[in-house]
Amino acid sequence: MASVGGFDEAVRDFLRVPTNAHIKNLASVYIANELAPIPLAAQLMGANPELMAAMAQEIESRGAHRIDLNCGCPSNTVTGKGAGSSLLQVPEFLHQIAKAMVKAVSIPVTIKMRSGYEDISLFKENLLAAQESGAHYITLHPRTKVDGYTPPARWDLIAEAKKILRIPLVGNGDILTVEDALKMLAMTHCDALMIGRGSIINPFIFHQIRAHFSKKPFRAEWQDLLNYFEVFLADVPPEVPVKVRISKLKQLMGFLFKGNARLLEKRQEILTAQPVDVQSYLDFALPLLKQGWVF
Ligand SMILES: Cc1cc2nc3c(=O)[nH]c(=O)nc-3n(C[C@H](O)[C@H](O)[C@H](O)COP(=O)(O)O)c2cc1C
Numbered sequence: 001m002a003s004v005g006g007f008d009e010a011v012r013d014f015l016r017v018p019t020n021a022h023i024k025n026l027a028s029v030y031i032a033n034e035l036a037p038i039p040l041a042a043q044l045m046g047a048n049p050e051l052m053a054a055m056a057q058e059i060e061s062r063g064a065h066r067i068d069l070n071c072g073c074p075s076n077t078v079t080g081k082g083a084g085s086s087l088l089q090v091p092e093f094l095h096q097i098a099k100a101m102v103k104a105v106s107i108p109v110t111i112k113m114r115s116g117y118e119d120i121s122l123f124k125e126n127l128l129a130a131q132e133s134g135a136h137y138i139t140l141h142p143r144t145k146v147d148g149y150t151p152p153a154r155w156d157l158i159a160e161a162k163k164i165l166r167i168p169l170v171g172n173g174d175i176l177t178v179e180d181a182l183k184m185l186a187m188t189h190c191d192a193l194m195i196g197r198g199s200i201i202n203p204f205i206f207h208q209i210r211a212h213f214s215k216k217p218f219r220a221e222w223q224d225l226l227n228y229f230e231v232f233l234a235d236v237p238p239e240v241p242v243k244v245r246i247s248k249l250k251q252l253m254g255f256l257f258k259g260n261a262r263l264l265e266k267r268q269e270i271l272t273a274q275p276v277d278v279q280s281y282l283d284f285a286l287p288l289l290k291q292g293w294v295f
Contacts, residue, residue, distance in 0.1 A: 004228050009038060171194070
């Protein structure tokens with residue numbers, strides 16, 4: 001039986017470090033061994049170099065193997081406070097924050113960035129500012145803040161970044177299949193891949209990519225997908241109200257039903273259903289998923 005996994009490491013969603021941050025309280029949501037044996041990095045988002053450095057130290061003391069700096073979040077709430085993708089507007093500031101974090105810890109600091117804020121006019125400057133800060137590698141999601149998630153991600157910019165940088169580069173954006181992964185590697189020569197939404201649409205994508213390179217066959221079965229739901233639901237704390245539990249499950253189903261044209265046809269139906277509890281939603285959605293899923 002196959003389990004979800006197959007990736008080398010994962011990164012926790014961003015931890016905001018606001019100006020009134022109580023470092024220890026905020027950091028307590030990060031649990032380094034949550035996915036053990038797979039390492040889980042922490043990601044920090046903020047715009048105050050001293051606080052970001054202090055938080056980086058706190059996260060290191062909690063066992064992180066790597067800390068990532070968020071220079072990509074497009075949310076206006078975040079950018080209004082000068083954090084996330086806002087840092088791409090002033091490369092010197094990006095450099096200052098990243099350097100403060102690098103100096104504060106002994107573990108690798110890495111940077112996740114978009115290609116720019118409004119446009120890509122500071123693309124090269126931002127890459128170099130990130131590199132010169134002492135960051136170990138950069139992950140590039142090649143869309144600007146203004147692009148949001150509008151397709152396509154500009155893989156040509158990953159290829160360009162690879163030529164500019166001497167530190168490793170991780171390519172990210174719109175990898176939905178093994179073929180996409182191979183295409184990005186061939187087109188950009190990036191050093192590694194990061195997959196976000198594609199891994200929710202197809203939780204077995206990492207195993208499938210590995211199977212391609214190892215030439216060992218990989219096969220998932222329906223039971224594997226059922227196990228995936230079990231793990232997902234077990235991860236939602238018991239105090240979470242049923243309504244919220246259902247909405248989380250709907251969100252997951254929304255991704256899974258993007259997997260192919262047959263599932264896409266049913267997506268609206270599973271998103272607009274009004275179940276009374278989790279079990280009745282599963283009883284409704286799982287048979288539809290089973291009919292359309294291709295292993
Ligand atoms: C719901 C959602 C949450 C995200 N949260 C984060 C985050 O916390 N930190 C981050 O760097 N990127 C975050 N991203 C962006 C992804 O890491 C990734 O760069 C983007 O989705 C493009 O890659 P993909 O096409 O493989 O999904 C998020 C994206 C989505 C859709």
